[in-house]
Each structure stands twice: as structure tokens, then as C-alpha cells.
Amino acid sequence: MKKKSILILSFLTLLCVSGFALQRKPKNLLVFSYTQKYRHKSIEPGKESLTKWAKQKGYQIDFSENPNDFSDDNLKKYNALIFLNPTGTNVFTDSQKSAFKKYINKGGGFVGIHAATDFCFEWEWYGKLVGAFFTNHPKIQEATIKVIDNKHQSTSFLDKEFRYTDEWYNFKDLNPEVKVLLALDESSYTGGTMNGNHPIAWYHKFDGGKSFYTGLGHRDECFSDPLFMKHLEGGIEYVLK
Incomplete structure (x- = not known):
């Protein structure tokens, strides 16, 4: 009887240890920054900041600019794909x-940063995943951003309105299913063309997965700005859950 109790206890201990190991399995992230024409200078600072953050979180992070990495065998290794300012059409x-x-x-999980909407224009499915396509932008300038949803982990720490300097994209083909997090006040800057309805960050569940996009992230300085990084990190954590 005593031997049987010891065996049961050992089995339960093994289950607990195995469960803990599964819980502790690190998240794997793939950062994709292929560029066909224009290449953002902020890509390298973005990689550095994401590397530091991933190390702090205990996540594994890989970087790629090779479309060949989009294969069934390779992608199944990752919990999230982060599109860091890619550009181009007919890439895949x-x-x-x-x-x-x-x-x-x-x-x-999918995370799009800034120029992720300036990518794969020929692919309707991708446009719906990322949430919209880029059309144009005015010069870099400061604008007022309104927080539409302050309950999301990417925005919960932000003031109701705040000023920020970046390159503000105008969009087309906005997916009506996205849930808007941040919107630009077009009266606060010059060059907005969306008739006052100008989302600049959003999230949604799409086709079985999760997607987060932020239109911020053009400037190098964004990736050394704690406010932007906390916003981005919150978006990544959303798609990882």
C-alpha cells in the first residue's frame, strides 16, 4: 500500500513538473522587415528595442527579410509575426x-507597425488582416491623438488625448471589423484626408487569429520612446494571449 502511494505521489509530481515546463515554454516571435523600395531608418532601432524587450520577457526572437521563411514548417515555430515597416508588392x-x-x-498572432499597411497591396486577404492600406502622408509633424479605447493593454496607460510627432498615414480599404484604439484629430495637423474619421491604431480577431496594428513607428525616436514602446508591447501581448 505504501509503495502504491509513493508511485501515485511520484506520478502527480511528474505531472506538476511537466505542466510547469509547458507553462514556462518561451514565446517565439518572428520580426519581418523585408523592403522592396523605400526602407525606413527606424527598422534597425526597432530591432534593437524589440530584442531588449524580448530578453526581459524571456521570449525568443528571430529576424527575417526573406519571404522564403514563410513556409508551413517554419511559421509553426512562432507565436506571433511582427511586421516591422516592410514595403513592397507581390512579395510572396x-x-x-x-x-x-x-x-x-x-x-x-500578427502585429503590423507603421509601413505594414504599405505592403502587399495586391492581396486583399492581407489588407483585411492588417486592417487597411496606406494611400499617402503629409510631412512629419505633431498631431493630437485621441484614445478611443482605454481598456486595451496597448492604450490603458495613455491620457484621453495626447500630442505626438510622427508621419501620419492616410488609409483606404479600412476593414470595418477592426476595433479602433487610437484616432487622429485631423484639425490638429495638416494633411489628413479621412474626413475626420481617422483611426491610427486598432486590433481585431481575424480568420482564426489575432491582429494588432499601429500607424506610429516611422521615426527612429519612436523605438527609444517609453510611451510608444509600451503601446507596441501591449499590442504584441494582445496577439500572444
């Missing part, structure tokens, strides 16, 4: 698009 082959889509279908 049909098989790479299929692998990307399967990844999202199976619950994958």
Missing part, C-alpha cells in the same frame, strides 16, 4: 501566401 509566392494564411487560421 502563392505557396508562401498559403502558409501565412494557414498560420493565422490556426490561431497565429
